[in-house]
Amino acid sequence: MGIEALARPVPREHRELVREMLGRLPEFADRLARLLSEEDEFYRQVEHVAPDELRQVCHANLERALTALAEGRGLALDAARKTGLVQARQGIPLPAVLRAFRIGGTFVYEALLELAGPEFLNSTRTIEINSYVWKAIDLYSDALTTAYDQVAAEPSHANVQRLDDLLRGRLAGQSEMEAAARELGLPTAGMFVAVVTERLERDGQDTVEALMRARRWRSAWRPGGEAGLVAIDRIEDLRRLREVLGSLPVAAGLSRPFAGFPDVPDALHRARIARRSLPSATAGVVVFGDSPVTTLVAAAPGMARDVVRSALSGVLTLPGAERKVLLDTLLAWFAGHGSAKEAADRLFVHPNTVRYRLRRVQELTKRDLTDPVDIGELYVALESVRLDPEPS
Structure with a gap:
């Protein structure tokens, strides 16, 4: 949700009224606050x-909406959200x-009519002004409602702490772990997958937890979607989960499926690797x-750098x-299973060029x-460089 256009551009003569209103913005902001x-x-x-704060909010909202109308561009709904x-x-x-936005819409409509004067107005112009003002209010109201829905879905501070305790293995006994799972909306038994992703902005729309909710996966996440637990019904669900997460432009690591809350900290560690x-x-x-080799390199990056x-x-x-x-x-040679020709095809060069470089x-x-031991050492070293191009 970024820039949203109105149904029709605001006519030029109406923009003049909007600019006049902008020129008297402090006056109109004060009137709206009252x-x-x-x-x-x-x-x-x-x-x-806090009277000054209310006037500042009215001033900012009026300025944002009226400027968009005066310049004939779309409404910036990200700010409203x-x-x-x-x-x-x-x-x-x-x-x-929402009531404040409706009051504000009526206020702007009546203010524009007041500025227009009877000699300017006719039924067509009145309907046009009414249309684009209320279209703007509808768009802003939808953006606000979306924001409130997002906050309603956020975990409480207590739930965040319970999840952190579960992920770190701080809960003693099965009954305490099951109680935490119930509070987090997770099943108390079955299979789970630990997930670690890049840290995302909390107000982003494509966060991992939002995607999980949309697909009806039962899951619990740290704020920002950086780490979480996902409940699965069967081993085959791992493939589906992988596909769902793959639809986001982020890097994600998954543990293998496991059963039992005592295994959560180890599963989280493996997801990080x-x-x-x-x-x-x-x-x-x-x-x-x-x-397996890449996993070992990622698990011990310091030793991999030595290699x-x-x-x-x-x-x-x-x-x-x-x-x-x-x-x-x-x-490319490793990816081509040791074939200079396959490597050349991947690199769009002649096989002899590959042989020379090798x-x-x-x-x-x-x-x-041609020595298996030397080949193994080079492969481990190459994976370390691929994962960390600039080792310290």
């Missing part, structure tokens, strides 16, 4: 406690906010153990462009690409 305090009990209390998130978390009732099995800034979904220094040191000291060519060639790798690393 009107809200007269018409609504909640805003009457706000006027009594973010305002709604703040108001919802402050406990401001949604009916009061799976997450590290993806190169930085790369989207995708990895299940722990998908690639890099010993096995690929001769290549890594080359200038950047030359280093990349040799590493990409070696990677001989160069052997010279620099003092490893023989």
Whole structure:
């Protein structure tokens, strides 16, 4: 939800009225604040406690909407949604906010008619003004309602703490773990998968937990969707879960399915390793153990860097462009199961070019690409470089 256009662009002569209203914005913001305090009990209390704040809010909302109308562009609904998130978390009732927008819509409509004067108005122009003002109010109201729904779905502080206790293994005894699961909306028995993703902005629409709710997966998440538990009914659901998470442009690591809450901390650790099995800034979904060598490298990155220094040191000291060519060639050779022709097809070069580069790798690393031990060392080193291109 970003920029939303009105049904029809605001006519030029109407924009002049809007610009006139913008020129007298402090006056109209003050009038709207007084009107809200007269018409609504909640805003009457706000006027009594913080009159300046109410006028600032009226000023900001009027300026945002009127500027969009005057410039003939769409309405920026992200700002309305973010305002709604703040108001919802402050406990401001949604009916009061929606009522304020309706009062504000009527106020803007009547103010524009007042500025137009009787010589300007006719039935067509009156209907047009009414149409785009109320279309704007409908769009803003929808954005606010979406924000309130999002906050309503957020876990409470107590639930966040309970989930953290479960993920870290702080709960003693099966009964306490089952009680925590019930509070989190999880089943008390069955199979689960631990998930670790990139940290996402809480007000983003495509968060992992929002996607889980939309697909009716039973799950519990830390704020931001960075780590969570997902309940599954059968082993085959792991494939479905992988597909669902794969629809988001994020990197995600999954544990293998497990049964029993005592296994949660270990499963979370494995999900973190799976997450590290993806190169930085790369989207995708990895299940722990998908690639055993890559999993081992991700589990012990420090030791893997030592392997890099010993096995690929001769290549890594080359200038950047030359280093990349040799590493990409070696990677393509492994992906092609040791075939120079398959590697050449992947790289769009001649097989002899691949063979020349591989001989160069052997010279620099003092490893023989016909020796299984040397090949294994180079593969582990290459995976470490792929996951961490700039080892410290």
